[in-house]
Amino acid sequence: MSSSSWPDWACLYHAYGSAEDVPGQLAALSSADPLVRGAAVSALSGNVYHQGTRWPASAHVVAPLVVLADTPTTPDRATVVHLLHAVALGDLRDDVLPFDPTRAFAGAERVGPSDEAAVLRVLFEDEDPDPDSVADVADAVALRWAADAYRAAERHAPSFLTWLEAPEPAVASRAAALLAWFPAVPGLATALAGVGFSRCTARASANLALAFLPSPPGSGELAALTACLASTNEAVRVTAAVALARRQTTALPDEALTVLVHADDAEVAGALPGWDRSLRGHVALALRHLGL
Structure with missing residues (x-):
């Protein structure tokens, strides 16, 4: 412009x-x-x-x-x-x-x-x-x-x-957090699910954005989030479990509940760029959403 x-x-x-x-x-x-x-x-x-x-x-x-x-x-x-x-x-x-x-x-x-x-x-x-x-x-x-x-x-x-594809982790993370507020953007869920698993900060933020989308999750979203449960990165693992708890309440994988309970017990720390709430806060909300 x-x-x-x-x-x-x-x-x-x-x-x-x-x-x-x-x-x-x-x-x-x-x-x-x-x-x-x-x-x-x-x-x-x-x-x-x-x-x-x-x-x-x-x-x-x-x-x-x-x-x-x-x-x-x-x-x-x-x-x-x-x-x-x-x-x-x-x-x-x-x-x-x-x-x-x-x-x-x-x-x-x-x-x-x-x-x-x-x-x-x-x-x-x-x-x-x-x-x-x-x-x-x-x-x-x-x-x-x-x-x-x-x-x-x-x-x-x-x-x-x-x-979302920016090389700077904070840019990609903030983009995902911003996109959570614009759910009608064409291709949003696919783009969030497609963020690379090796880009941990961006992937974790994309998981949180997926957690707050209003529509039922598609197969691509579920596959990406389920795969994230096995990540060696705590933020990726925890945010995937949060997203599944919010979007897949009635068919939550056992692995996701295990991640959430462990994160709650261990008082997982930290926050992601673009998100005001801490990871621990997101875990607490997800458990409350599940009635736990």
Whole structure:
């Protein structure tokens, strides 16, 4: 996405007012200087993902971030994908997976342009703002901005599939974690099941993403997850058992239950890039899902 196809950022708002500073921050993500990149990530996070809230500019940041993540020469692509995840999903946690965007954003449907304009006027334009005047629509407007950011990411979700093959383990792992929120992407289950078994971090994250897909598992998914139960890598083994427990509850292989019980007893540690919950937390949820 070239800068010529960007929106008029000065006419958009982020958490601190005009978004005219966003293009420079996006450009800085390609800097060879890690300090410059770090400052840009901090600034963008505060601007378009401010304590979980998205803004009118947030949805427009998605496409440039996807381009950066698509570019193999972009420094620290994992951080770019992490930032994209924050912009697209805010502070949503895996408790709400499988995710139903229609239900999640239903409250945003009642928001009209005049409602958004009124909220922005109170926030950024009025010299003597009256927050009470927009109290009845402010939450719905914020939900509208969140929905716009999610839908913007959804349009680019097929690109996320290609990141599963990234050589950087953190990029592939974060891509799998991000894809769990976009279950309608064509070929998603096949792509997740096809992540190489030797790529342990990516494989484990793909297993967790498979755990949260809403549809019944296909033969390819079941074969991949079952094979992972024999992995010498603990994270791959445990996440496969978690996925089978969530998707194959009534026909759970004995090996999967054994892995889960052992992981619970041993208090398996660690977390995977892109996932807020620890492996131990996923094990606990899987056992609870089984009624244990």
